[in-house]
Amino acid sequence: MTGAPIGDVGRDESGVSMFFAVQRLLTDADLAYFYTDLLLNSPTTVKRAMDRQGIVKSTAYKYANELAELGVAEERDEYEDGAALWTVEPVVGTWETETGELVVSPVVIAVYGASTTDDDIAYFRERYGDAALLNAVGETDAYLRGEQTRRGIAAALDVPTAAGIAVSQAIEAIIGRISPVDPAFPDHGDDVHERTIADAPYVVDA
Incomplete structure (x- = not known):
């Protein structure tokens, strides 16, 4: 993919x-x-x-x-x-999409990489494309800041509600895990529940 x-x-x-x-x-x-x-x-x-x-x-x-x-x-x-x-080292750059410029940082890269292991992210990427998946990162960030709803994410991405909710939940876990080591993304490590972070497709050595 x-x-x-x-x-x-x-x-x-x-x-x-x-x-x-x-x-x-x-x-x-x-x-x-x-x-x-x-x-x-x-x-x-x-x-x-x-x-x-x-x-x-x-x-x-x-x-x-x-x-x-x-x-x-x-x-x-x-x-x-x-x-x-x-x-x-953290990679930070920009990516031009049809909907505008997207800041690419470790959280975005992690979500893209998770399409190899997470079923919800893999399905979303295959069905709706890379740009929609990476734009879902920003929408999930807005959700964690209290500026968006799960249903609003789906509407913003122009995808079915169930798909928007599922992918945002998967992305939330990754944001909780990766954002503390991402210099260009808000640190949501304390905003995401530990049980949710535990579901992220990345692990930290004890």
Whole structure:
């Protein structure tokens, strides 16, 4: 379900490197999921990422090395149980859609990546497209700020009520998990119930 890019990625102060990082992460949901897992658990080892995600060694190192080539991940000269620690930096850029400019940050990337593991997000993305899914992030943020309702989210996205409610609930869990490590998104870590956050398709090592 990777498909074509949603639109044109805007260059920001981070320059060409961030431009390509945003573009790549929003055209490969598996890579976006891997990136989010590393960011959430950074610093971490590729071995621990493999265990958390249930992926094989060759795939994990392929993704880690690609993130390094994009300039958003670094293999450090520090080790844990004999394995090198990796750190990942938050990616922030913009993406031009038919409805306007969208700020792309770790929460947005995490929602896109979750389409590989979360049934509600996967269905919504397949049925209504990438732009609608990523715009649902902003609508769910508005809901958490008390400026939107679940039904209002569906209306704003022009999707059936049931679909809008389901995807916003799934996104809410991801926002609760990821927003505390996202420098460009409101921190809703204390606004989302712990039980909801526990349902997010990303885990933090104990």
